[in-house]
Every structure is written in C-alpha cells, then in structure tokens.
Amino acid sequence: EAGVAQSPRYKIIEKRQSVAFWCNPISGHATLYWYQQILGQGPKLLIQFQNNGVVDDSQLPKDRFSAERLKGVDSTLKIQPAKLEDSAVYLCASSLDPGQMNTEAFFGQGTRLTVV
Amino acid sequence: AQSVTQLGSHVSVSEGALVLLRCNYSSSVPPYLFWYVQYPNQGLQLLLKYTSAATLVKGINGFEAEFKKSETSFHLTKPSAHMSDAAEYFCAVSGHGNNRLAFGKGNQVVVIP
Numbered sequence: 381e382a383g384v385a386q387s388p389r390y391k392i393i394e395k396r397q398s399v400a401f402w403c404n405p406i407s408g409h410a411t412l413y414w415y416q417q418i419l420g421q422g423p424k425l426l427i428q429f430q431n432n433g434v435v436d437d438s439q440l441p442k443d444r445f446s447a448e449r450l451k452g453v454d455s456t457l458k459i460q461p462a463k464l465e466d467s468a469v470y471l472c473a474s475s476l477d478p479g480q481m482n483t484e485a486f487f488g489q490g491t492r493l494t495v496v
Numbered sequence: 497a498q499s500v501t502q503l504g505s506h507v508s509v510s511e512g513a514l515v516l517l518r519c520n521y522s523s524s525v526p527p528y529l530f531w532y533v534q535y536p537n538q539g540l541q542l543l544l545k546y547t548s549a550a551t552l553v554k555g556i557n558g559f560e561a562e563f564k565k566s567e568t569s570f571h572l573t574k575p576s577a578h579m580s581d582a583a584e585y586f587c588a589v590s591g592h593g594n595n596r597l598a599f600g601k602g603n604q605v606v607v608i609p
Contacts (some may be wrong), residue, residue: 384539473540
C-alpha cells in the first residue's frame with residue numbers, strides 16, 4: 381500500500397516569509413499528526429487530527445503556525461511569518477483510530493525547511 | 497506528562513558486537529513504549545512496541561527490547577551489529593488510546609567495520 385506522502389521534500393525561505401507543507405495520509409487512516417524535528421532532537425508533536433477535527437494542538441505555536449485537514453483526508457501545515465528557529469524537518473504521520481488495539485503511526489519522509 | 501530519556505547521543509559499535517541503546521521512561525500510568533529507526537533523509541520506521549503484553553518484545557531486523565517496570569526502562573538490544581544498522585534510533589512513549597508520541601533525543605549509531 382502507498383505510504384504517507386509529503387511535499388515538498390525541501391524548502392528554503394527567508395525569515396518573515398510564509399510557507400506551506402502538504403500531507404496525504406495512508407488511505408483509510410482517520411488520525412493524522414504533524415511533528416517538528418529540530419536537528420539533534422527527537423520529533424515533537426505539533427498537532428493531531430481525528431478525521432477533520434483537532435484532538436490536540438497544545439504544542440502548536442498558534443501565533444504563526446496553522447494547520448487544517450480538509451474533508452478528513454489531506455492536511456496542510458502553514459507557517460507565517462517564519463523565524464530562523466523554525467528550521468527543522470516537518471514530519472507527517474497517520475494511523476487508524478488509535479482507540480483500536482495494535483495501531484501504529486506511519487511516518488512520511490518529511491519536509492526539510494531551512495529559514496535563512 | 498509522559499517522557500523518555502535517552503543518554504549518549506552518539507553510540508559507536510563494532511560490526512558483530514552487541515548493540516545496546518538505553519531508554520528510561522517517566523509515566524504516571526502504564527505506558528505504551530516504542531523504538532523507531534530513522535535512516536538519513538527518511539521518515540521514522542517502527543522497530544518494535546510494548547503495549548502491556550509480553551515484557552520481552554521482538555522487532556524487525558533482529559532487534560528486541562525488554563520492559564522492566566522496576567527500573568522504568570525499555571532498553572533496545574541486538575546481539576550482533578551489522579553495517580546496515582547505522583542510523584538514528586528513537587525511543588518514544590504514548591498513553592493508551594492514542595498515538596501521541598513523546599520522543600527521546602535519539603541515539604546516532606555508528607557501526608565500525
């Protein structure tokens with residue numbers, strides 16, 4: 381089966397510009413996650429969607445980051461305006477309903493953002 | 497809040513030697529625990545997970561981990577390192593009923609021929 385698709389793979393922008401990332405989860409996966417992975421650190425959860433509703437966005441910097449999941453399938457993550465410290469890999473993951481037993485999150489290859 | 501601690505960012509191991517990566521967790525409730533591997537410019541791949549069944553968990557590529565509640569540990573081992581094991585390894589924890597993962601800082605494993 382096809383995995384989690386993300387685009388673009390790489391993006392370089394200047395600070396104060398805006399940027400958007402796209403994620404297409406595995407077909408049938410109700411839950412979608414965005415993680416931020418700064419160099420040398422483990423991924424940090426930014427936001428979790430269940431279908432098209434937000435379950436947890438407690439660690440999303442809402443003054444500059446926004447995310448949406450249209451029709452409960454694809455998702456976009458936007459940063460506006462970007463700061464130097466936003467340079468990171470942005471990982472999208474999806475899973476079946478986590479309330480079910482033995483589900484796991486499958487990760488995309490990520491988008492590497494460099495803010496200069 | 498749940499968290500995991502991985503010590504020693506870089507781990508060097510000789511080819512054929514034991515691989516041991518340490519992970520300690522902090523959780524107020526019985527956790528679900530995971531080990532993920534990340535190859536360069538790739539996403540994360542699940543190696544194995546503990547979900548309160550058997551305490552010794554076997555994963556892919558010859559890796560296994562043992563859940564020890566008394567030590568709050570979930571260390572990852574592989575008896576004999578292979579060159580293809582060179583990658584970054586992350587320990588993670590989540591609560592029951594969600595896949596919201598809290599990751600450790602990771603261990604970069606280098607395999608020396």
